[in-house]
Amino acid sequence: MKTRLSDYYEKGIKYLLGLIAGTSILILFLIFFLLFREGIGAFHYVGVLDFIFGTKWLPVSEPPHFGALPMIIGSIIVTLGAGIIAIPAGIGIAVYLAEVAPRSVREIAKAVIELLAGIPSVVYGFLGLTVLAPIIKDLLDLPSALTAFTAALVLAIMALPTVVSISEDALDAVPREYREASLALGATKWETTVKIVLPSARSGLMAASMLGLGRAVGETMAVLMVAGNAMIIPHSIFDPVRTITANIAAEMGETVQGGLHYQALFGLGIILFTITFVINLITDLIFTKTSSVKRGASL
């Protein structure tokens, strides 16, 4: 009697977990399906290549133009910029916390970082707009401080907690035995960090970078507030740019549901979804590669 009950219990849990997993996959498919259904019309009307590589986005002119290239470039520049700032800084901070800092500093810093990760993006955007932008404008003597650079900087600050905390976990997971072996061979602490700890944590550091980038590419509010939003292909990082996300947020309110403009914004959504998907895919591939190394396959 007892065994049968616990049998049902086991089975029940199994099905429940299966159901939850299935639902999340289903939701993902529904999102993709919805995006496609709503956005495909724009691709039909403009042509996929013209949509991606077109340089004019004039949704209300007659006839309308839907060329997304300025925004795609805008998103890429801002994301890459954020990555170039946040990844080295984040990994550097993580190395300091994991390898150098005394335990007390480390505990405090980790708590602060978790706190920073929880601050809503509007707040970052607002601070970027009111504090950071004026400083950048003065320092670099720019006509307007709302540029790709400003947006990248704000995004980098936002992505930093993610990069730091995941990198720190990755460094922490490097077995103490590796460090001891290296030190016992007469390596200095610094040599051990650079030649043993960082390479051993490589996959985790990559994942941290990718998740940081993922956070940056999908960010909307903060970017809308500080990127300047000009619909042009920028010549330098000190030009204003408009990102895909910012454009969707800015224009969605003016569209008629089911209309061409509305469809074009969903088309942008498909592109964004694809970019995010590719970033996640790369992260995933890296994780799979790690586990095969752990199983003892050749490096």
Place this chain on the structure above:
Amino acid sequence: MKMLKGGYMGNKNKMETRNLNLYYKGFQALINVSLPIKENTVTALIGPSGCGKSTFLRTLNRMNDVIDGTRIEGEVLLDNDSIYDVGVDPVVLRKKVGMVFQRPNPFPMSIYDNIAYGPRIHGHKKKDTLNEIVENSLRAAALWDEVKDRLHKSALGLSGGQQQRLVIARVLAVDPQVILMDEPASALDPISTAKLEDLIHQLKSNYTIVIVTHNMQQAARVSDFTGFFLNGEMIEYDVTNTIFTAPRIKRTEDYITGRFG
């Protein structure tokens, strides 16, 4: 200390501790340990777990420096010079006094890179030199024949016994004088253990070896001298044969005959 008899009695002291005390924060883990380590011999450290064997071993290459809050009193000598003097760089010391850990800990890189790691750190850059060091070290560790065709494969693909010999080869590659081994066979099967013991025997002619073991037969097989530890104190030190056949102290006899521990 009474006169010791045995074939290696005339060897000079390669290392020596005098009245060594070690504290982890408030806890005293070593109490007044004085022990000679004779050149080109194998010294075994035995005793129940938690008695301070590993701690003692790690004072010999200053690996305890890495642990926060350790404090040490007394002397540890290498070739009659104190290794805790202010002028001594632990990094230089550890090149002379190598260490093999309880669990095999190859780095997650190729067999070749594992061995070449130490020499590279210490400034060897030429490919020929490195090749030579790698081959010689692997031969000396009795591993060359088993791995010569897979030098550039991951070291993590080796068996536990091979990994432990790889780790020894990695230590040999930096050309140490003393090799410390902390229960090096505890994770190995009997065949690998036998190979490791053979290897220790061969290494003795070129190196001074200190081995911690909880396996009394192993201590009897591989060592020339044995020190018995209990609760942080070194209770008895003598020629291995004497310790195992005619210990002077009752607690040593009780431990060896399996009455506790």
